[in-house]
Amino acid sequence: MTADVMETGAAALWDTLEARVAAGERFAGLFATARQEEDTLVLSAHVAREGGIGTLEAMLAPGAGSYPALTPRLGAAFWYEREIHDHFGVVPQGHPRLAPLVLHGSPEDHALPRHVAGYGMFTIPHGPVRSGVTESIEYLVETPGEAIPHLNMRVFYKHRGIERRFEGMTVADGVLLAERTEGIASVAHALAYCHAAEQIAGCVPPRAAGLVRVLHAELERIANHLDVAGKLANAGGLAVAEARFALHKERVLRLVSGLCGSRFGRGVVVPGGVSALPRQRPAEILSALGRLEKAITADADALMDTASFLDRLRGTGRLDPGRARDHGALGPIGKASAFSDDGRFTRPYDAYPSLGLPAGRAHDSGDALARLDVRWDEVAQSFLLLRQAVAELAELADAGGPQAALRAACGPPGGAGGAEGVSGRAVGWAEAPQGEVLYDVTLEDGRITRCRPRSASFHNLVLMHEVFAGDILTDFPFIEASFGLSVAGVSL
Amino acid sequence: MSLWVLRGLREGVVTTRWPKRPDSYAGSWQGPATVHEPHPAQTAGLGGLCPAGAISVSAGEGERRAVRLDQGRCILCGRCVTERPDVFAWSRGATGPSAAALTRGALVVPDVAETDENIEAARAALRKRTAALRRSLHVRHVDAGSDGADEWEVSALTGPIYDLHRTGLFFTASPRHADVLLVTGAGAKGMAGPLLHTYEAMPDPKVVVAAGTDAISGGLLGESEVTAGGVSGIVPVDVWLPGSPPTPFGILNALLMAVGKLASGGKPGGAADANGAASPAGAGTAQGGTPGGLR
Numbered sequence: 001m002t003a004d005v006m007e008t009g010a011a012a013l014w015d016t017l018e019a020r021v022a023a024g025e026r027f028a029g030l031f032a033t034a035r036q037e038e039d040t041l042v043l044s045a046h047v048a049r050e051g052g053i054g055t056l057e058a059m060l061a062p063g064a065g066s067y068p069a070l071t072p073r074l075g076a077a078f079w080y081e082r083e084i085h086d087h088f089g090v091v092p093q094g095h096p097r098l099a100p101l102v103l104h105g106s107p108e109d110h111a112l113p114r115h116v117a118g119y120g121m122f123t124i125p126h127g128p129v130r131s132g133v134t135e136s137i138e139y140l141v142e143t144p145g146e147a148i149p150h151l152n153m154r155v156f157y158k159h160r161g162i163e164r165r166f167e168g169m170t171v172a173d174g175v176l177l178a179e180r181t182e183g184i185a186s187v188a189h190a191l192a193y194c195h196a197a198e199q200i201a202g203c204v205p206p207r208a209a210g211l212v213r214v215l216h217a218e219l220e221r222i223a224n225h226l227d228v229a230g231k232l233a234n235a236g237g238l239a240v241a242e243a244r245f246a247l248h249k250e251r252v253l254r255l256v257s258g259l260c261g262s263r264f265g266r267g268v269v270v271p272g273g274v275s276a277l278p279r280q281r282p283a284e285i286l287s288a289l290g291r292l293e294k295a296i297t298a299d300a301d302a303l304m305d306t307a308s309f310l311d312r313l314r315g316t317g318r319l320d321p322g323r324a325r326d327h328g329a330l331g332p333i334g335k336a337s338a339f340s341d342d343g344r345f346t347r348p349y350d351a352y353p354s355l356g357l358p359a360g361r362a363h364d365s366g367d368a369l370a371r372l373d374v375r376w377d378e379v380a381q382s383f384l385l386l387r388q389a390v391a392e393l394a395e396l397a398d399a400g401g402p403q404a405a406l407r408a409a410c411g412p413p414g415g416a417g418g419a420e421g422v423s424g425r426a427v428g429w430a431e432a433p434q435g436e437v438l439y440d441v442t443l444e445d446g447r448i449t450r451c452r453p454r455s456a457s458f459h460n461l462v463l464m465h466e467v468f469a470g471d472i473l474t475d476f477p478f479i480e481a482s483f484g485l486s487v488a489g490v491s492l
Numbered sequence: 493m494s495l496w497v498l499r500g501l502r503e504g505v506v507t508t509r510w511p512k513r514p515d516s517y518a519g520s521w522q523g524p525a526t527v528h529e530p531h532p533a534q535t536a537g538l539g540g541l542c543p544a545g546a547i548s549v550s551a552g553e554g555e556r557r558a559v560r561l562d563q564g565r566c567i568l569c570g571r572c573v574t575e576r577p578d579v580f581a582w583s584r585g586a587t588g589p590s591a592a593a594l595t596r597g598a599l600v601v602p603d604v605a606e607t608d609e610n611i612e613a614a615r616a617a618l619r620k621r622t623a624a625l626r627r628s629l630h631v632r633h634v635d636a637g638s639d640g641a642d643e644w645e646v647s648a649l650t651g652p653i654y655d656l657h658r659t660g661l662f663f664t665a666s667p668r669h670a671d672v673l674l675v676t677g678a679g680a681k682g683m684a685g686p687l688l689h690t691y692e693a694m695p696d697p698k699v700v701v702a703a704g705t706d707a708i709s710g711g712l713l714g715e716s717e718v719t720a721g722g723v724s725g726i727v728p729v730d731v732w733l734p735g736s737p738p739t740p741f742g743i744l745n746a747l748l749m750a751v752g753k754l755a756s757g758g759k760p761g762g763a764a765d766a767n768g769a770a771s772p773a774g775a776g777t778a779q780g781g782t783p784g785g786l787r
Binding site for chain 1: 495496497499500503506517522543567568569570574582633634635636637638639640641642643644645646647648650651652653663665667677678680681682683686687689690706711712713716717718719736737739
């Protein structure tokens with residue numbers, strides 16, 4: 001184990017963590033690992049800072065059935081501690097509500113919880129099979145009729161046991177599972193996983209590979225943001241706008257499949273680099289990008305000029321900037337509430353450090369409109385990055401062909417070039433369209449012994465509890481769409 | 493609002509003509525891996541090549557020692573095609589009668605695990621059951637533990653390019669109105685109850701489509717303490733559609749197959765014959781081919 005800090009006992013760990021957060025670092029996650037030989041658990045907390053992700057750890061006393069909860073001191077740990085409780089049964093003492101989160105509990109856990117008492121209050125159970133084509137999640141909306149004083153979420157229905165499945169996999173197989181952990185952010189998950197594996201193996205992907213990675217990561221971002229815009233237009237009843245964004249999104253996915261054979265960029269990112277160059281020539285890609293950007297910008301401008309639509313977003317689902325900062329809200333949700341920690345700027349990776357990335361506009365209104373504004377800014381940034389990356393790929397091709405240097409050797413000297421035989425632990429990160437994705441990977445002799453993915457969706461979805469002040473039932477689809485998260489990334 | 497109407501009209505018709513006309517994007521689609529040389533001289537290591545366990549080598553000598561690939565387990569990672577191009581190739585085309593199967597066994601290629609009689613019997617039984625389904629049919633989608641990408645591909649069908657409605661199919665919120673149950677995901681055990689309730693709430697006759705490798709076999713997740721290794725242990729599956737995730741064309745094709753709107757054995761799209769066992773020459777174009785169609 002290679003944690004930065006190893007404390008004895010949970011309380012000491014929380015003291016250190018609290019001091020780090022007070023000093024300006026961001027709480028980025030918490031998970032537990034069983035230590036069978038010592039009959040105990042190791043708690044691992046991640047903190048993000050400029051330039052890297054730190055890991056703070058503490059081992060519980062052998063046989064300990066509980067530990068003092070972190071949640072009362074740091075609210076952002078609310079879901080993390082419930083998840084640990086689900087998996088290991090260890091009780092965080094003082095946790096405000098230890099209901100099942102990611103694992104289907106016993107039937108008595110499934111009674112409709114009531115948090116708000118009052119005349120005429122009732123609960124609308126919405127899901128897990130909901131109208132339309134959606135991922136399975138259950139929202140329990142407590143309401144007197146219109147207002148939503150409390151929302152409860154049950155995400156355990158589609159738990160797939162991803163973390164357990166990683167164990168024992170080879171490094172090369174692990175990336176395939178990472179791509180299928182949160183399918184709409186396949187590239188970002190593959191990147192975060194590979195960054196961890198590459199750090200362990202001590203290899204650096206070649207320049208061309210870094211550029212191809214940026215190409216796919218930014219196309220994925222554009223597709224995701226178009227998806228959100230389409231869902232918002234659908235919520236607002238703008239059928240034509242919805243169709244337009246669906247058309248643009250389909251064209252982006254077809255461009256991606258034209259580049260690599262998969263509509264989700266799967267199979268591109270591999271430990272040490274990328275599997276192949278794009279199947280289209282840089283000039284073709286640039287002209288496709290030009291057409292896409294022109295069409296998307298025109299429709300985005302029209303959408304942001306449709307008053308009846310903007311009225312529904314303005315002030316809706318407002319996340320207070322103070323709350324966003326305390327929670328360390330990720331991605332567009334954080335940026336819309338004046339809290340921005342974009343890994344592409346603050347902990348740049350692959351080709352990002354050398355590509356020009358202008359800062360987006362500052363937002364602090366924290367509502368669904370601000371979140372959409374942030375997404376359009378990011379789309380514009382993405383096109384800028386894409387053009388730079390493709391232009392540089394073209395230069396590399398002219399200078400003698402980068403085909404040979406797409407994948408760095410990632411193993412011990414004399415090995416086959418894969419990460420066989422490598423041992424160690426590292427945290428990798430990447431900025432998904434939803435926000436930062438973290439992978440804490442431990443390898444032993446080239447096989448995964450522990451892999452803990454932490455998606456932005458998991459970290460951010462819990463914030464949906466907090467954004468319904470003053471909003472009513474018909475605002476729900478706007479708020480859900482404006483979050484733009486994937487349930488698959490929440491209940492792994 | 494008038495502004496949006498004009499924006500919509502300006503681009504003209506973008507909708508595919510498939511299945512009436514071939515579609516180049518559907519036809520050139522890089523589908524699951526297939527076996528073009530079932531009796532290679534060198535079989536060492538083939539069984540362990542696939543991370544999802546789709547490849548098997550039968551015991552025996554010479555001609556009896558055959559390589560099989562279960563497309564119901566193929567996650568389309570392409571490792572076998574890259575490592576052993578002498579044995580494996582990509583299949584081509586997202587549409588046509590062979591892009592989805594009416595029995596689980598028919599997904600094992602080359603065609604050894606399922607008899608033609610069994611497939612014909614399944615086809616006849618499905619045809620008989622769906623004989624009453626005419627004109628507009630309604631589809632209820634349920635996510636039983638997908639990775640989220642499958643839902644993108646299913647919902648693409650309602651977009652302007654695929655436009656499900658022109659084929660007489662519609663998504664419905666209520667299972668009471670549904671004729672087809674479209675299931676994605678690896679069969680998460682938490683979704684077993686809700687999925688079964690949805691199935692039971694649907695009126696007869698009903699058809700179930702397992703969309704995606706995850707829904708067929710659990711894919712990379714397989715069977716575990718929290719996943720059932722596909723949805724067929726929860727609801728009876730009629731149409732099996734591989735893909736990780738399946739493409740919108742593949743899903744549309746499977747839906748039409750399910751309700752008997754795809755001429756079986758005929759050539760509904762230009763891609764039907766491009767989807768058979770791909771030749772090594774086909775594998776060559778697989779690497780260089782770029783789907784055309786939309787700009």
